[in-house]
Amino acid sequence: xxxxxxxxTPAAQSKSLTPIAWKFPIxxxxxxLVSLIFFGIIGREGExxxxxxxxxxxxAIPEIVVPAQAAGLVLxxxxxxxxxxxxxxxxxxxxxxxxxxxxxxIVFVVSFLAWAGGGxxxxxxxxxxxxxxxxxxxxxxxxxxxxxxxxxxxxxNIAIEGQLLAGAFLAAVVASVVKNPYAGLLAxxxxxxxxxxxxxxxxxxxxxxxxxxxxxLNVLVVGLTSFLYSTVLTxxxxxxxxxxxxxxxxxxxxxxxPILGRVLFDQNILVYIMYVVVIALQIFVFRSKWxxxxxxxxxxxxxxxxxxxxxxFTRVRNTLMAGAIAGLGGAFFTVxxxxxxxxxxxxGQGYIALAAMILGKWNPKGALLAALLFGFSKSxxxxxxxxxxxxxxxxxxxxxxxxxxxxxxxxVGRVRPPAAEGVPYVK
Amino acid sequence: MTKVFGSxxxxxxxxxxxxxxxxxxxxxxxxxGKSTMMNVLYGLYDADGGEILIDDEPVKFSGPGDAVAAxxxxxxxxxMLVPVFTVAESVALGYEPTKNLGLIDLAEARKKVTEISSxxxxxxxxxxxxxxxxxxxxxxxxxxxxxxxxxxxxxxDEPTAVLTPQETDELISIMRQLKExxxxxxxxxxxxxxxxxxxxxxxxxxxGRIVGEASPDSTEAELASQMVGRxxxxxxxxxxxxxxxxxxxxxxxxxxxxxxxxxxxxVSFDVRRGEILAIAGVQGNGQTELAETIIGLTEPRLGxxxxxxxxxxxxxxxxxxxxxxxxxxxxxxxxxxxxxxAIRENxxxxxxxxxxxAKGLNxxxxxxxxxxxxKVEEFDIRLGSVVDPIxxxxxxxxxxxxxxxxxxxxxxxxxxxxxxxGLDVGSIEFVHxxxxxxxxxxxxxxxxxxxxxxxxxxxxxxxxxxxxxxxGIVGADTSREALGLMMxxxxxxxxxxxxxxxxxxxxxxxxxPTTTSANHAAGANENSATTSAEExx
Numbered sequence: 024x025x026x027x028x029x030x031x032t033p034a035a036q037s038k039s040l041t042p043i044a045w046k047f048p049i050x051x052x053x054x055x056l057v058s059l060i061f062f063g064i065i066g067r068e069g070e071x072x073x074x075x076x077x078x079x080x081x082x083a084i085p086e087i088v089v090p091a092q093a094a095g096l097v098l099x100x101x102x103x104x105x106x107x108x109x110x111x112x113x114x115x116x117x118x119x120x121x122x123x124x125x126x127x128x129i130v131f132v133v134s135f136l137a138w139a140g141g142g143x144x145x146x147x148x149x150x151x152x153x154x155x156x157x158x159x160x161x162x163x164x165x166x167x168x169x170x171x172x173x174x175x176x177x178x179x180n181i182a183i184e185g186q187l188l189a190g191a192f193l194a195a196v197v198a199s200v201v202k203n204p205y206a207g208l209l210a211x212x213x214x215x216x217x218x219x220x221x222x223x224x225x226x227x228x229x230x231x232x233x234x235x236x237x238x239x240l241n242v243l244v245v246g247l248t249s250f251l252y253s254t255v256l257t258x259x260x261x262x263x264x265x266x267x268x269x270x271x272x273x274x275x276x277x278x279x280x281p282i283l284g285r286v287l288f289d290q291n292i293l294v295y296i297m298y299v300v301v302i303a304l305q306i307f308v309f310r311s312k313w314x315x316x317x318x319x320x321x322x323x324x325x326x327x328x329x330x331x332x333x334x335x336f337t338r339v340r341n342t343l344m345a346g347a348i349a350g351l352g353g354a355f356f357t358v359x360x361x362x363x364x365x366x367x368x369x370x371g372q373g374y375i376a377l378a379a380m381i382l383g384k385w386n387p388k389g390a391l392l393a394a395l396l397f398g399f400s401k402s403x404x405x406x407x408x409x410x411x412x413x414x415x416x417x418x419x420x421x422x423x424x425x426x427x428x429x430x431x432x433x434x435v436g437r438v439r440p441p442a443a444e445g446v447p448y449v450k
Numbered sequence: 451m452t453k454v455f456g457s458x459x460x461x462x463x464x465x466x467x468x469x470x471x472x473x474x475x476x477x478x479x480x481x482x483g484k485s486t487m488m489n490v491l492y493g494l495y496d497a498d499g500g501e502i503l504i505d506d507e508p509v510k511f512s513g514p515g516d517a518v519a520a521x522x523x524x525x526x527x528x529x530m531l532v533p534v535f536t537v538a539e540s541v542a543l544g545y546e547p548t549k550n551l552g553l554i555d556l557a558e559a560r561k562k563v564t565e566i567s568s569x570x571x572x573x574x575x576x577x578x579x580x581x582x583x584x585x586x587x588x589x590x591x592x593x594x595x596x597x598x599x600x601x602x603x604x605x606x607d608e609p610t611a612v613l614t615p616q617e618t619d620e621l622i623s624i625m626r627q628l629k630e631x632x633x634x635x636x637x638x639x640x641x642x643x644x645x646x647x648x649x650x651x652x653x654x655x656x657x658g659r660i661v662g663e664a665s666p667d668s669t670e671a672e673l674a675s676q677m678v679g680r681x682x683x684x685x686x687x688x689x690x691x692x693x694x695x696x697x698x699x700x701x702x703x704x705x706x707x708x709x710x711x712x713x714x715x716x717v718s719f720d721v722r723r724g725e726i727l728a729i730a731g732v733q734g735n736g737q738t739e740l741a742e743t744i745i746g747l748t749e750p751r752l753g754x755x756x757x758x759x760x761x762x763x764x765x766x767x768x769x770x771x772x773x774x775x776x777x778x779x780x781x782x783x784x785x786x787x788x789x790x791x792a793i794r795e796n797x798x799x800x801x802x803x804x805x806x807x808a809k810g811l812n813x814x815x816x817x818x819x820x821x822x823x824x825k826v827e828e829f830d831i832r833l834g835s836v837v838d839p840i841x842x843x844x845x846x847x848x849x850x851x852x853x854x855x856x857x858x859x860x861x862x863x864x865x866x867x868x869x870x871x872g873l874d875v876g877s878i879e880f881v882h883x884x885x886x887x888x889x890x891x892x893x894x895x896x897x898x899x900x901x902x903x904x905x906x907x908x909x910x911x912x913x914x915x916x917x918x919x920x921x922g923i924v925g926a927d928t929s930r931e932a933l934g935l936m937m938x939x940x941x942x943x944x945x946x947x948x949x950x951x952x953x954x955x956x957x958x959x960x961x962x963p964t965t966t967s968a969n970h971a972a973g974a975n976e977n978s979a980t981t982s983a984e985e986x987x
Contacts, residue, residue, distance in 0.1 A: 312552045312553075315546060318535075319532050322532045322535075323533070326543075328513075330543050331516075
């Protein structure tokens with residue numbers, strides 16, 4: 024019997040039982056101090072230029088030039104102050120909204136950029152950075168939406184990687200043969216759905232472990248596309264693998280908004296389709312008959328069965344649809360970016376998409392933000408590499424994966440996947 | 451109607467007629483085939499023979515959807531509700547009122563719930579999440595679900611298994627109301643008391659066959675013998691306890707789950723040598739976690755557990771077993787046995803590494819077989835061979851294997867969670883006798899049970915748990931009503947006072963052990979006395 028428990032009333036006792044959530048304050052403090060020491064106190068001489076405007080904007084915003092060390096110092100002090108606030112709130116067991124980590128992240132990144140740009144006299148092209156982030160996010164977002172629809176219906180889809188690759192392949196080939204990028208866009212979802220057909224056939228009909236089929240399918244698609252690439256496509260690239268690019272369709276007025284207008288509304292149709300898919304899913308998953316039944320099948324299939332919902336049919340249909348979404352995402356690698364098909368060009372993005380889905384807690388909105396975060400970190404790596412910073416290239420290229428590991432490992436908080444995901448429904 | 455699973459005939463040419471507006475009870479033991487039959491009726495399984503007639507019209511169900519369309523509603527034993535849905539969503543599922551584009555008309559869905567809910571005084575908020583509702587309310591959601599589809603025949607599968615006695619009473623009055631409004635009810639149960647309270651006609655089913663009709667006026671003993679097929683004693687014979695020292699003590703035990711919810715909240719109690727403390731309560735009020743913390747599967751956040759003066763907190767499960775704890779887990783099939791292992795192997799799961807069963811790296815096969823045969827004899831286990839996988843045994847015999855393992859050593863403490871869940875009446879009798887024999891040999895025993903009959907059959911004292919706390923520790927002669935109130939969270943003194951007018955004698959008797967235990971706790975530490983005083987406020 025310790026003295027502490029003798030004095031404690033039941034109410035106070037139960038409160039003291041919730042351990043203080045130190046995880047975030049510790050991370051904030053470390054990042055704040057890193058910023059203060061390296062970007063502020065040690066710092067770098069020289070000035071950093073943030074280039075915001077691009078030619079042809081509605082009105083021009085001048086470049087912002089800041090002294091690297093002073094900017095680093097000021098921003099670091101803000102970071103340390105935010106860390107202190109988070110410690111204070113944690114000790115009082117009060118939670119902060121999700122804007123806090125976002126704001127902290129933005130300030131930290133700006134502080135880092137100020138440091139990275141200084142010394143080398145570098146110019147940080149903000150618009151390019153953001154445009155790159157969006158471009159790199161597109162396949163991730165499509166992939167995450169695919170995973171989300173599948174898992175909400177109860178089918179784990181590890182084969183997103185394969186679906187992206189298959190989509191990229193078929194889009195490139197069809198677009199090249201027909202000599203029209205839009206034809207490729209129509210073909211891509213079919214490729215993704217075909218992969219999903221195999222997945223659901225084994226998962227639903229033969230109750231094979233879904234993770235294993237998913238992995239096997241990825242290997243299969245890599246093998247198949249690589250084989251066709253090196254035999255058929257390279258034989259006659261003019262016919263089979265000529266570049267076709269979806270044209271940009273700037274939306275009037277919206278695309279003239281400084282910074283974001285350029286990034287968001289001067290894009291090809293695939294990106295606009297992505298906006299529609301995310302918004303539609305956000306509404307329909309939670310508020311439509313289709314969404315309700317899909318979630319019921321993924322959470323408690325037997326309950327769905329007892330009200331006359333065909334569980335396996337619903338699962339198959341939704342997973343095929345999800346496969347089509349991932350196939351569209353794959354098209355972004357080829358016709359979306361105006362590139363020819365290359366071996367294994369999806370490069371693991373399907374797995375990162377899965378991570379984005381988990382980080383986004385199986386919500387379209389959350390998965391979107393997570394995918395954007397991953398895309399941004401990759402774009403940041405690319406930009407820094409191109410302007411030349413004191414940080415080693417290899418480390419910069421690791422950035423998106425480090426972000427992914429941390430994000431998925433510990434910072435999601437309590438996540439609850441659909442209860443029946445991965446469990447075959449057997450009557 | 452006939453339903454066959456492999457070579458096992460679950461329903462053998464069953465005939466059943468339900469009249470409009472009657473409550474028809476289907477009585478049978480666990481595994482008698484009641485639920486199978488209802489699942490066939492509801493279209494979840496296909497019948498292998500026979501037909502279903504509604505108003506003399508033959509109907510054929512290819513799925514539950516057809517059954518619902520024909521006016522059959524079913525409340526399953528395990529609720530068919532999605533925990534993350536709201537009440538309105540759960541009721542709407544499958545029959546969603548929609549607006550444009552397939553968006554759900556939530557206002558309409560809510561209206562339906564409120565309408566039915568107010569018609570029967572269910573008091574259900576259509577926007578509440580299912581997982582936040584107590585089981586009684588979840589069951590009412592299930593009933594609303596069935597009624598919202600105009601069910602004329604309502605099948606209730608073991609509806610009272612998860613309810614407190616008070617909730618059971620409420621359910622019975624709901625059933626009466628439904629009956630008055632013309633709904634036929636098929637009520638599946640193995641609880642004799644409820645059948646007699648509500649049924650208009652009773653069909654008894656045994657091993658997949660109908661063994662007879664019974665009238666609601668039959669005595670419980672008559673019903674029981676019809677259900678089991680032989681005369682059974684419903685009460686367990688036992689002498690009064692002769693308690694010794696309180697060698698097992700739990701103080702201020704607090705356990706939190708992964709999501710930081712407090713599941714065992716500042717629990718303190720003693721168990722004396724030679725007595726059985728039954729822990730009663732509705733499923734999910736912390737009993738499971740308490741038992742698992744005592745054996746060491748979970749570490750407590752606060753508090754101590756001491757056996758024979760030695761604190762067990764922080765010790766490994768193996769050390770605790772070594773200290774003489776015998777533990778019968780709640781879920782036999784996942785925690786009690788390893789289904790693929792042989793019976794003799796299952797008998798030594800906790801002592802496999804010790805003499806005489808093991809020497810060095812070797813298991814001594816002949817010794818293990820010999821010992822297993824002795825236990826089979828002693829515990830009357832019906833089996834082919836001790837080297838057969840335990841999965842080949844019936845539930846009752848599996849449980850006997852578990853008991854033979856746990857009671858086969860010299861124990862200093864015996865804990866059993868739901869020791870007779872899913873067993874037939876014969877096996878229940880046997881298990882109860884063995885537990886009482888263990889008590890008489892001087893072992894302190896803890897029995898966690900949600901079945902009040904079992905609690906009354908075994909307990910020398912009864913601790914009632916509600917939402918992680920022990921509401922009170924009362925004598926074994928406390929009335930059913932008082933226990934029911936306590937299971938709903940009413941403190942012991944109030945519960946006893948509330949029921950005292952009905953059973954004054956019982957209350958006075960029960961009050962005494964309560965005070966003794968409170969004094970005892972106060973002597974051991976001041977805090978628990980303060981806590982219990984606060985609880986009574």
